[in-house]
Amino acid sequence: MSSTQTTSRASLRARPTRPPSGAPSHPRISSSNTATMAIQQIISPEVTEPAAGTWSNCLRVGDTLYIAGLTARDRALAPTGGGEYEQAKLIFERIRHLVTAAGGSMHDVVKINMYLTRIEHREAVWRARREFFEGAFPVATLVEVSALAQPEILLEVEAIAVLNQGGRPVRAVMDGHRASEFVVAEPVVTAVPVEGGRGAFPVRRVYCVGRNYASHAVEMGVDPGTEPPFFFCKPTDSVVSNVLDAVAVPYPPGTRDLHHEVELVVAIGKGGVNIAADDAVRHIWGYAVGIDMTRRDLQQAMRQAGKPWEIGKTFERCTPVGPIVPIGDTGELASGHIALMVNGELRQVSDLSKQIWSTREIIATLSRLFTLMPGDLIFTGTPEGVGAVVDGDLLEAKIEGLPALQVRIGPVSQGVAA
Template sequence: MTQPLFDMPANPCVPVSGRDETFPVRRIFCVGRNYAAHAAEMGNEVDREAPFYFTKSAHALCDTGRTIPYPPGTQECHYEMEFVVAIGAPAFRVSSDAALQAVFGYACGIDLTRRDLQGAAKDKRRPWDLGKDFENSAIIAPITPASKFGDIGDQAIRLLHDDALAQQATLRDMVWSVPEIISHLSGFYHLQPGDLIYTGTPAGVGPVKPGSRLQGTIDGLTDLHLTIAAPE
């Protein structure tokens, strides 16, 4: 019988609000430029033909309430507050009308971005991986079951940076709705329980520094808190 050379860490799990169970995470998909004002502030136009995506490793996850070191290899790490969708049932080539049947719940999230590395990759038409997929770059709060959250609509999404309001919009401001995102993404992947979708960020993204305190809120969900410490 063959044996692995070494033990692999188990997939990370996210707490579920009001329940003893946790949500094991399989994959992380992220939607780019899903708020028109954010696309504009980054000097881009929204692609209204179809959403586009990038991915993060499940081991980029970071629980709310933590203090993390300033990410290595960057001089310009930015916060991006996001509405996170947790998939709880298989979905492959589903219609927008049926897409929400695959949703387990929702959470507050932050996509940390090494903006200087992302920008350098864009300039050379290279992948964004170094700018997006790194340890502690996918912050998440406990997941609220969809039945407790209700319909997605005018819920406010906000981020406070050192107690000052930095980002604010409503979930209705998303260019591509959650059903549209799930339907489109399921045309390329067999979505499975444990998949997370970070659905994009509003305008107002900006840099953090050692000592920065972030608080993310979405009406009806558990708040998210993060503190940035000195680099390791």
């Protein structure tokens, strides 16, 4: 048996398939018909392996991932207890760890089989499932059983995932209409690179917090003591990123006052609703540096007219984001230096600890208004010092402990949507 280390998070043990006793000896052939297909054991440090000589949690054959029936157990493999909802959440989290260790995501899961001891509590299982899947849900089977391995175990779930096939459709399709029947090309999935070449983070939604630093609220002419922070959204496809070079942001049309706003960006890895502030950190996948580019003159004109100011916050490539760093590498970021320079001149400087709402409070509040899902990004507000930029300016945004983000402002003519 050979052993290959894929990343610091997962290892794969490969062994060639063997025909059953008495069967003709011949290899399984891969799609190229030139190589023997191997069975690879997928191991995640977050999911304890069973005792040797019993079974495997996860095996990969080609691009297909087979995940054994999982139950709600702790690292010592003892039942965790709790109701169906709590057990289902833990099981789906373990499935996600194994799929991620194989280089996939929950979008790659195509089938789940669920065995439940109390079928009347199936709604609790479905509620947990909605926190891990979206769009076209996996094919599913739900079976009531009289008992599982131990009395405390109420649910067991097994899964099949298919990797490298683009995943299930992110959006549900009307009954009777397949993806091949779309009348225009499907949108490209927006993603942000993970620091160190460790994959990419697919973006689902972009939430933003307005006026979350008192000093910035004051410079915007608002009393932070009378008006609390608030939320708005930016389009997913406005997110742009780059690994090596500065991100190109063309000067947008319709404005003469384009502003920079440096912000801490939180990447959500675990969905939920009504999340407690004390539990919010468990929903964070990682952090990045972001800049909320803003057409300030349009924003202020709309605000003064009492109209929505989306045109001030939304345009092509208006949401540059740096590489995302997993929270396991950074720890929780509740304080730290945040700054932005334009052409080497310091414009914005503050500390994350000066936020009016902490990241924990932002997640808790948002989750009471929306269902947060893996793939969501949250811009957590900008400190004082926002200002105008022009064609040719080089912006550099920094937050302590994260990779810097550089943005180059392009000519006005490039800002017109094609």
